Amino acid sequence: MATTRLTSRRRQDSGSKWVRIAMAVLATVGVIDTGSITLKRWGLLGSLSCPGGAEGCDKVLNSAWGTIARGDGFSIPLSFVGLLAYLAVLVMAILPLLPGLAENKTDLSRRTWWGLFTVATGMAVFSLVLVGLMVFKIQAFCFFCVLSALISLTLLVLAVAGGGWEDPAPLLFRGVLLALAVLLGGLIWASVVDPDRPGAPVTGPGAPPAVTTASNASTLALAEHLTASGAVMYSAYWCPHCHEQKELFGKEATEQLKVVECAPDGQNSQTKLCQQKGIEGFPTWEINGKLDSGVKPLKSLARLSDYKGPSDF
The missing domain is CATH 3.40.30.10 (Glutaredoxin)
Incomplete structure (x- = not known):
């Protein structure tokens, strides 16, 4: 009888349903935040009202760290990566709550809790790197960037608090390794993109970088x-x-x-x-x-x- 009850408990989702719902709501806000920025950068959305001043937001979002890839008249802003991350959190948060998944619900729930923890940890650490760049390198304030960082940190707290983890040791071990990897990768990326890095073209204070392509x-x-x-x-x-x-x-x-x-x-x-x-x-x-x-x-x-x-x- 005791064995049956123990097995029954293990088959249940030890995480919190309401934490999943809260994470889904926050992820939706994040999707709206990063999606609006992305559409604005692609010219598909009009001007955004940025609390604290549009100039600060433009300076941050249009900085060297605001874009991950560029093409002929097209670019992929960093906000697009954030949009994909929030969409991943939203899907993983609500998927086990959908009807018709009773047979695999326990396994799906546990896997999605690990997924939520992994994505939230990466987002939170990378957001701290971006906030550091905003404060110390760009020296401007962007409300949308700060909002995204706060959402990412809150998602991490909820994933840890609401996941129903039976043994926190693996969670702590994986979390520390992931955080260090993301932090190291983020710092390397930030230094490579930095226009003031050693070897970057020097054009003088307040001057744009030199154009290197040839005209026809x-x-x-x-x-x-x-x-x-x-x-x-x-x-x-x-x-x-x-x-x-x-x-x-x-x-x-x-x-x-x-x-x-x-x-x-x-x-x-x-x-x-x-x-x-x-x-x-x-x-x-x-x-x-x-x-x-x-x-x-x-x-x-x-x-x-x-x-x-x-x-x-």
Whole structure:
């Protein structure tokens, strides 16, 4: 009889159903947070109201650490990785609560608790690395970044408190190893991406990095046409996407563009003009009196500005 009761208890989910629900709610908030940032970075969502000031959010999100991959007119922001992580937490939190899983519910529940603990630990540690970068390197405040860090830490606390762990030793051992691995990997990544690292191009205080690609006849012609038609590129020296846009043109063509520096501490700054124009993100193009933010493929700039010249971009 005692053996039967013990077996019955082991077959049950020792974790808390309500903690799962709380984690699902927090993960949903995280999905909204990181999803909004990602859509904004991809130009699919309008401006976001950032408590504490849009400039701080833009400076953090558009910093060298805000993007993990770039292509021709396309980039994968770090917020997209956060979005995937929150989606994973959401799925693992609610999956054992769904009907029709009675046969494998115990095993599924235990596996998802380990999954929740693993993902939450990685998110929490990496979030601390990002907060450190925000405070000490970027020196700006981003409400959405702080919110994501707080959610990640809370998810870790809930995973530890609500998982019903019978033996905390394996949990502690795996958690420490994972935390150290994520911390080491995060610090290495942060140092590799750091634009101020030894060996990185030095351009002087408040100056954008040098453009390294070469222009051709088409990009030169497009740049000259944009300037002649009154097009303006509003930029910030610390913005990697602004540099990405310039790299599409090449060094010689970039020199023909009219680029307005919006960062208050940038060289030849025109912050007041940027404020008057209502610039909230970088780069922002003003073409034919209309503002359009984000990195633009050269063919799109040609179409928007009614360019009719050679188009070997």
